[in-house]
């Protein structure tokens with residue numbers, strides 16, 4: 001469903017040039033939940049942003065649902081792949097109602113029956129039609145993240161790119177959002193690629209995980225192998241040990 005081949009990316013030019021991805025290769029099957037872990041700055045979010053079309057100056061090959069991603073905005077591909085960000089406060093427009101926020105992608109893609117679709121989507125994420133008239137600041141962090149997930153799903157994508165979707169939330173709310181993501185994935189047979197720092201989240205939700213360090217992908221392994229101390233790379237074993245400390 002997702003194929004990343006020989007992905008390289010740099011920022012800046014000449015002496016300012018900073019290469020942040022080095023020949024990243026991975027593939028994610030349809031219906032799989034795939035985690036990306038590794039230290040801060042290792043390039044995890046950058047991989048998601050390349051797939052989401054938020055960075056377009058990469059080299060290599062990216063394909064989603066058998067379709068190559070080009071170096072430009074591709075509206076049809078936007079419908080297939082959507083991103084959910086870490087901070088639901090920052091990602092929702094503060095002066096738009098929840099109803100407007102959810103209708104906007106439908107407008108942009110000229111999709112009809114907007115009101116019914118918005119209500120159905122609110123219900124799918126555990127809210128209801130009454131939330132349409134509220135503003136983001138009137139919602140809790142968990143409710144805002146439910147709206148962000150609803151906005152990502154309203155175009156009925158097949159792939160969700162999740163960038164630390166629970167790390168800005170209270171611990172008690174994190175499990176609710178993880179359970180919601182898990183239920184939605186199963187109901188819709190979605191494919192997820194999820195960046196996280198939290199190996200507990202990986203163990204709870206992911207099927208496979210890739211470990212990144214300094215812009216390189218060190219290894220890809222099943223979650224059972226990861227939690228069962230079966231990692232090949234010392235860095236991965238160190239990550240697992242430090243998460244248990």
Ligand SMILES: Nc1ncnc2c1ncn2[C@@H]1O[C@H](COP(=O)(O)OP(=O)(O)OP(=O)(O)O)[C@@H](O)[C@H]1O
Pocket residue numbers: 011020038039040041042043044045046047195
């Ligand atoms: N727009 C940008 N311009 C310049 N450098 C950037 C930009 N975005 C990311 N970088 C750099 O790319 C590198 C990788 O960043 P990235 O956000 O992908 O890391 P990460 O592994 O997701 O880290 P974290 O876990 O802290 O979110 C970092 O060195 C960062 O400074």
